[in-house]
Amino acid sequence: MQKRVMQAVCACLALLMATTFCLPLFTSAASEATNKYNELQQQLNAINSEISNTKNEKDKTKKQQQQLSSQVSIIKQQITLLMQDIEDKQAEIVLKQEELDTKKLEIRTSEDVFAERLRANYIQRNQGTLSTLLGVTSFSELLTAADALQRVTVAENDLLQELADQKAVIEAAQTVLDEEMTALEAQEVELDAKKQELAVKLETSNANLSQLDATLEAQQSEYDEIYKQYVEAKAAMEKEWQNSLGGDYVGGEFSWPVPNFFYISSPYGYRPNPFNSAVQEFHTGIDIAGGGANIKGAPIRAANAGTVVRASYSSYGYGNCVMVDHGGGYKTLYAHCQSLAVSVGDYVAKDQVIGYVGTSGNSTGYHCHFEIRINGSHTNPVPYLKG
Numbered sequence: 001m002q003k004r005v006m007q008a009v010c011a012c013l014a015l016l017m018a019t020t021f022c023l024p025l026f027t028s029a030a031s032e033a034t035n036k037y038n039e040l041q042q043q044l045n046a047i048n049s050e051i052s053n054t055k056n057e058k059d060k061t062k063k064q065q066q067q068l069s070s071q072v073s074i075i076k077q078q079i080t081l082l083m084q085d086i087e088d089k090q091a092e093i094v095l096k097q098e099e100l101d102t103k104k105l106e107i108r109t110s111e112d113v114f115a116e117r118l119r120a121n122y123i124q125r126n127q128g129t130l131s132t133l134l135g136v137t138s139f140s141e142l143l144t145a146a147d148a149l150q151r152v153t154v155a156e157n158d159l160l161q162e163l164a165d166q167k168a169v170i171e172a173a174q175t176v177l178d179e180e181m182t183a184l185e186a187q188e189v190e191l192d193a194k195k196q197e198l199a200v201k202l203e204t205s206n207a208n209l210s211q212l213d214a215t216l217e218a219q220q221s222e223y224d225e226i227y228k229q230y231v232e233a234k235a236a237m238e239k240e241w242q243n244s245l246g247g248d249y250v251g252g253e254f255s256w257p258v259p260n261f262f263y264i265s266s267p268y269g270y271r272p273n274p275f276n277s278a279v280q281e282f283h284t285g286i287d288i289a290g291g292g293a294n295i296k297g298a299p300i301r302a303a304n305a306g307t308v309v310r311a312s313y314s315s316y317g318y319g320n321c322v323m324v325d326h327g328g329g330y331k332t333l334y335a336h337c338q339s340l341a342v343s344v345g346d347y348v349a350k351d352q353v354i355g356y357v358g359t360s361g362n363s364t365g366y367h368c369h370f371e372i373r374i375n376g377s378h379t380n381p382v383p384y385l386k387g
């Protein structure tokens with residue numbers, strides 16, 4: 001009992017020491033290629049958001065332009081209608097003028113006729129008056145003759161007055177028409193000014209749009225340029241991964257390789273050989289098993305990012321196995337797989353599925369044999385695993 005407690009304390013101390021002394025090894029900085037790749041990706045994101053801002057602004061300007069264009073076409077329509085009104089008004093004015101001219105002619109003719117008649121009357125009157133006067137036998141006859149002359153003059157005067165009144169009516173109508181025409185012309189001036197104003201706005205909008213197009217083009221070519229660098233950086237980074245043997249450690253902690261299965265059927269260290277219990281052997285990793293649950297075919301995930309340096313059937317008892325190089329001398333091994341999901345040279349991300357739990361090779365049941373090797377030497381993986 002005491003021995004067990006001591007073992008537990010030792011294990012705890014070992015774990016503590018491993019944790020304390022091993023963790024600094026995992027905080028190595030990311031590689032230059034990775035930094036460059038990340039930096040370029042950030043730049044691409046920034047330019048992308050600039051491009052989408054410019055595109056939004058362009059859409060807004062285009063909408064404004066459409067509004068201005070429709071306003072211009074409304075004004076143009078109004079001007080066309082107004083021009084028609086002006087034309088109609090001009091025709092009315094011409095008709096009114098003709099009417100006035102006719103009336104004036106009528107007046108002049110009437111005046112001429114009247115003057116002629118007056119002259120004739122005068123002559124006749126003078127003669128008539130004379131003859132009348134000579135002919136009248138009484139004073140009352142003389143009065144009647146003079147009265148008749150007077151009545152003729154009054155009738156002519158009335159006619160002339162009537163014509164003058166008609167002329168005045170026409171002239172008044174003409175004044176109204178002139179006023180209406182002036183109002184229409186003022187309206188035309190106003191519409192022209194509005195049209196001019198809209199034309200200036202439209203011009204400004206066009207200039208803005210051209211400016212935005214130029215900006216967009218510049219941003220697009222900047223994007224293309226950085227994208228080219230990004231593709232190169234990505235290739236460089238991947239190449240670095242491919243050649244990462246002996247490179248810097250990828251950084252971060254290792255994650256548990258078979259999620260949801262935490263039962264360790266056989267720990268790291270000395271144990272009896274599963275096929276011959278009389279022989280002690282050193283178990284170079286841990287066996288992660290179902291512990292009652294069905295682990296067959298469960299996905300095995302890369303404990304950390306790295307390059308696959310082995311993905312094949314091992315005749316040394318590992319069966320189908322995968323080995324991943326994480327840089328800095330760290331490698332992980334996953335054995336007895338049912339099938340593999342990666343090939344040698346693949347760059348795998350942390351937690352990427354690399355194979356499925358099986359019982360291939362020297363195995364007595366479905367489990368994943370997991371090892372961590374540091375500079376080629378196996379070590380107890382447990383202290384390195386998160387959780």
Ligand SMILES: [Zn+2]
Pocket residue numbers: 266283285286287368369370
């Ligand atoms: Zn094992």
